[in-house]
Amino acid sequence: MVDVDKSYILFSSVVIEMASKKFNAGVSHEEAEPFVKALYGKYIGSNLPQPDLTWISATPKSAKAWVADELEGKFISYGPRPRWLHEPSWRYLNGVPMSFVHQFSVEAGGDEYYGGVMTYVFFGRNFIGGEDWELVVKMIQQDKDEAGSTFL
Numbered sequence: 001m002v003d004v005d006k007s008y009i010l011f012s013s014v015v016i017e018m019a020s021k022k023f024n025a026g027v028s029h030e031e032a033e034p035f036v037k038a039l040y041g042k043y044i045g046s047n048l049p050q051p052d053l054t055w056i057s058a059t060p061k062s063a064k065a066w067v068a069d070e071l072e073g074k075f076i077s078y079g080p081r082p083r084w085l086h087e088p089s090w091r092y093l094n095g096v097p098m099s100f101v102h103q104f105s106v107e108a109g110g111d112e113y114y115g116g117v118m119t120y121v122f123f124g125r126n127f128i129g130g131e132d133w134e135l136v137v138k139m140i141q142q143d144k145d146e147a148g149s150t151f152l
Contacts, residue, residue, distance in 0.1 A: 010051035011040050018067045023075040026089035034095035082120050089149045091122035091138040098124035116144040
């Protein structure tokens with residue numbers, strides 16, 4: 001029997017792989033953790049193979065298929081998916097992936113500080129009671145010369 005921490009790590013590695021390959025989305029940062037944990041809880045409650053150390057060499061096809069199905073429709077893009085400069089990332093609101101809207105780079109105008117910085121824009125709904133909601137905008141920046149992402 002694998003303890004919960006190892007089981008979660010093995011499961012989350014499959015989610016990270018599937019989100020990146022199939023949806024060009026990142027789920028390996030703190031903001032994504034509630035989303036991945038909710039998927040894990042749902043998976044553990046299923047009758048599918050439980051994550052164990054054999055997943056390191058070969059994750060069961062049924063587990064990968066389940067994760068892919070669960071991720072389908074969660075990473076919405078209005079237009080093309082993001083073209084990341086570095087590792088894929090994504091913004092989340094209340095444990096739910098936000099919708100990718102646009103990306104832009106400030107190259108024109110000779111601004112040395114912002115040249116080479118790509119900004120990714122995400123929208124989400126924050127429900128504030130009943131059917132009322134407010135629009136939330138979050139962004140990510142990646143610099144072509146520096147690895148990593150800055151969450152704005």
